[in-house]
Amino acid sequence: MPDGKPELTITHIAEKPWHEVKAQSHSGRRVSVWEKFLEWTPERMVIYARYDAGVVVERHGHMSEHYVFVVAGEVLIGDRPCPAGTHITLEQGAAFGPLIAGPEGATLYEIMAGDPRAVPDDREGFQRLLAERDITPLPNPPVPWPDWLQARTDGDPGSKA
Template sequence: MAELKIVSVGEVPWHEVKAQAHPGGRRVSVWEKFLEWSPERMVIYARYDPGMVVERHGHASDHFVFVLAGEVLVGDRPCPAGTHLTLEHGAEFGPLVAGPEGATLYEVMTGDPRAVPADPEGFAGLLASRGIEPLPNPPVPWPDWLAPRTDHQAGLREADGG
């Protein structure tokens, strides 16, 4: 039965979902608030710390992103606040690099939200060239019905809750 769901972003906790060590010992992360998480869709309010780098990837579903604040570089394309991205199932984008103020995003995925890495070797080279060390994925409240993570550092099972 169809229902109305109302969620206030202020009532949902932040979860650190990805972390990196940047030069000077600065920890940089992706933070997400899971506004809805079901087998049919995932809706998140996300914050990228300044300089965060996310690997080139796709998803096993359609993925819609709206940049609410700050800026994110998607490949070579600057995407400031007000930019909408549609990533169709099977398409890839990135790497994503948060601007100097970071970025706040509203994202919707219509199915399996797990990332499908597109260029792990290129991503490793990009991080190395910037002096960035990837850190193990922080624990996330992963639902039982969803298979383990597939994104970078997902092989570190003890650290990612999968």
């Protein structure tokens, strides 16, 4: 809100580039989480996300309220299948996952109301799941991390981006 006045912002998905934000090797095949940052301010983060087929995201929470809508495909959240049309509300302090993208992957629309950084919830369980599935986490790809946001909290100690 420049000058304290409410502002209208209109963004089309095609205007934003994809950013690879997580990468894994599944028996030698690279799979990733991709995001388009539709809005990223201290008040909120709005992303359009694409999960490659089979990608696994550890059980985690966020440092803010988090809302997810499954636009296409399917994602397994813990033991719950979440096909297209599913809405998820994750209150600040709650955790969900692991998240496992279905055979066609998943497309998600996500909103975080505040600090969007992830907070891992079950690191040991995630490591066991990766070993069971022959998945090797790859270093987090660089992300256009805003200067005002603190360092990542998702286990990549060498990177703010």
